[in-house]
Amino acid sequence: MSTLSEVEPQEHTILIVDDTPANVGVLADYLEDQGFRVVVAQDGEEGLKRAEFVRPDLVLLDVMMPGIDGFETCRRLKAAEQTREIPVIFMTALTDTGSVVTGFGVGGVDYVTKPLQVEEVLVRVTTHLSLRNLHKQLTAQNLRLQQEVEDRQRAEEALRKVGEEQQSLIRKLQEAHDQLLQSEKMASIGQLAAGIAHEINNPVGFVSSNMGALQDYIQTLLDLIDRYDDVVAQVPEGQGVLHDLARMKQDADIEFLKSDIVALMAESKEGLKRVKDIVQALKDFSHVGESDWLEADLHHGLDSTLNIANNEIKYKARVVKEYGDLPKVTCLASQLNQVFMNLLVNAAHAIEGEGIITIRTGASDGWVWVSIRDNGAGISPENMNRIFEPFFTTKPIGSGTGLGLSLSYSIVKKHGGRIEVESEPGKGTCFTVHLPVHPETES
Numbered sequence: 035m036s037t038l039s040e041v042e043p044q045e046h047t048i049l050i051v052d053d054t055p056a057n058v059g060v061l062a063d064y065l066e067d068q069g070f071r072v073v074v075a076q077d078g079e080e081g082l083k084r085a086e087f088v089r090p091d092l093v094l095l096d097v098m099m100p101g102i103d104g105f106e107t108c109r110r111l112k113a114a115e116q117t118r119e120i121p122v123i124f125m126t127a128l129t130d131t132g133s134v135v136t137g138f139g140v141g142g143v144d145y146v147t148k149p150l151q152v153e154e155v156l157v158r159v160t161t162h163l164s165l166r167n168l169h170k171q172l173t174a175q176n177l178r179l180q181q182e183v184e185d186r187q188r189a190e191e192a193l194r195k196v197g198e199e200q201q202s203l204i205r206k207l208q209e210a211h212d213q214l215l216q217s218e219k220m221a222s223i224g225q226l227a228a229g230i231a232h233e234i235n236n237p238v239g240f241v242s243s244n245m246g247a248l249q250d251y252i253q254t255l256l257d258l259i260d261r262y263d264d265v266v267a268q269v270p271e272g273q274g275v276l277h278d279l280a281r282m283k284q285d286a287d288i289e290f291l292k293s294d295i296v297a298l299m300a301e302s303k304e305g306l307k308r309v310k311d312i313v314q315a316l317k318d319f320s321h322v323g324e325s326d327w328l329e330a331d332l333h334h335g336l337d338s339t340l341n342i343a344n345n346e347i348k349y350k351a352r353v354v355k356e357y358g359d360l361p362k363v364t365c366l367a368s369q370l371n372q373v374f375m376n377l378l379v380n381a382a383h384a385i386e387g388e389g390i391i392t393i394r395t396g397a398s399d400g401w402v403w404v405s406i407r408d409n410g411a412g413i414s415p416e417n418m419n420r421i422f423e424p425f426f427t428t429k430p431i432g433s434g435t436g437l438g439l440s441l442s443y444s445i446v447k448k449h450g451g452r453i454e455v456e457s458e459p460g461k462g463t464c465f466t467v468h469l470p471v472h473p474e475t476e477s
């Protein structure tokens with residue numbers, strides 16, 4: 035920081051504007067003796083020109099001058115960009131407060147009275163130069179500070195951006211990680227499913243063929259018993275053996291056995307059918323089977339699937355078809371049909387009473403889409419993330435395996451496509467399958 039005593043006269047130029055040569059001479063000599071550079075002007079106009087040209091550090095300005103007076107000169111100095119900051123000290127013989135006030139009003143910083151006391155003038159000049167220096171330093175410092183603040187803000191902004199980029203990178207990594215986990219989970223479940231399907235398939239095969247033979251044998255035995263009954267009925271009564279036979283028949287409750295055996299066989303067959311269905315679902319899920327990629331008409335697939343699913347749907351919903359124009363799609367047609375089947379059956383299951391299932395299709399930019407919308411129960415938000423998980427079901431035990439959507443997911447993924455879901459509880463659900471027209475097929 036500069037102090038008042040730090041003003042170095044030789045570094046400062048002072049402009050004296052005065053029309054009285056006697057005044058000017060004494061003052062200029064004195065100030066030059068003190069080491070200042072001094073420039074002199076005889077009237078206001080000249081003073082303005084000099085000020086603009088030499089840019090003095092301070093102006094000593096006479097008030098009463100021919101032409102424009104000191105106040106006007108000062109006003110013009112303050113109006114010009116280049117000279118605005120130069121401090122002006124008035125030299126005035128008028129000591130009335132009015133003119134002093136005018137002097138301050140037009141931008142003067144101080145005044146000295148004539149006749150001049152040169153020592154006093156020196157003190158005031160030094161004071162104002164010092165003030166001016168301080169002001170300059172302060173301005174420079176402010177500017178530096180402002181610059182620093184701006185730099186810091188810029189640095190903080192850059193840091194914040196880097197932080198945000200890192201956050202988004204972390205999010206992306208997390209998503210990629212989750213997807214990887216999900217696909218690994220699906221792959222290992224696929225292997226498990228294939229293994230289980232294979233193991234169960236064999237015993238189920240021979241049990242069901244045994245069941246067929248067993249049913250024939252039982253029927254033969256039952257016929258035989260009926261025949262015995264007929265024969266026994268013709269033998270005269272009262273013989274001991276016949277009596278024993280009748281008692282044994284009663285103890286064994288043969289009539290009940292006859293009817294129950296038929297029911298048990300039917301139930302067992304139904305049970306076996308369910309096991310077979312599950313094995314089939316597990317096989318499908320693990321992509322065992324078909325590997326022929328064909329160009330297929332999805333509308334055709336949808337229609338034939340609707341025919342098969344008709345039993346499940348017809349009591350529940352009216353089907354509205356709004357088919358667009360679809361190109362033929364390279365796909366594993368029967369697997370896509372399974373996807374449609376799952377979505378249609380799910381839609382029908384979601385409907386309580388009577389509803390509407392709307393099937394829409396469309397194509398753009400090398401992709402096709404098929405949407406299946408129902409106005410059923412909808413999916414609650416907490417289940418939304420889980421519906422594609424294998425074995426996730428909200429259906430009662432025995433009526434849903436929870437494999438439908440996970441299977442659909444892996445089939446669509448294999449086609450290079452994706453499934454989107456929108457759902458509003460109480461309003462309904464829309465599944466949209468997006469497929470590339472020509473997927474990059476695994477050979």
Ligand SMILES: Nc1ncnc2c1ncn2[C@@H]1O[C@H](COP(=O)(O)OP(=O)(O)OP(=O)(O)O)[C@@H](O)[C@H]1O
Nearest residue numbers: 380381384412421427428434435436437438439463
């Ligand atoms: N259209 C739909 N409306 C409401 N909920 C649905 C719909 N589709 C699927 N869900 C929900 O997603 C769950 C999983 O469906 P997913 O098809 O995988 O299995 P599932 O239908 O329960 O059994 P599966 O299809 O194996 O017989 C369903 O239990 C149901 O809660």
Ligand SMILES: [Mg+2]
Nearest residue numbers: 376380438439
């Ligand atoms: Mg299902």
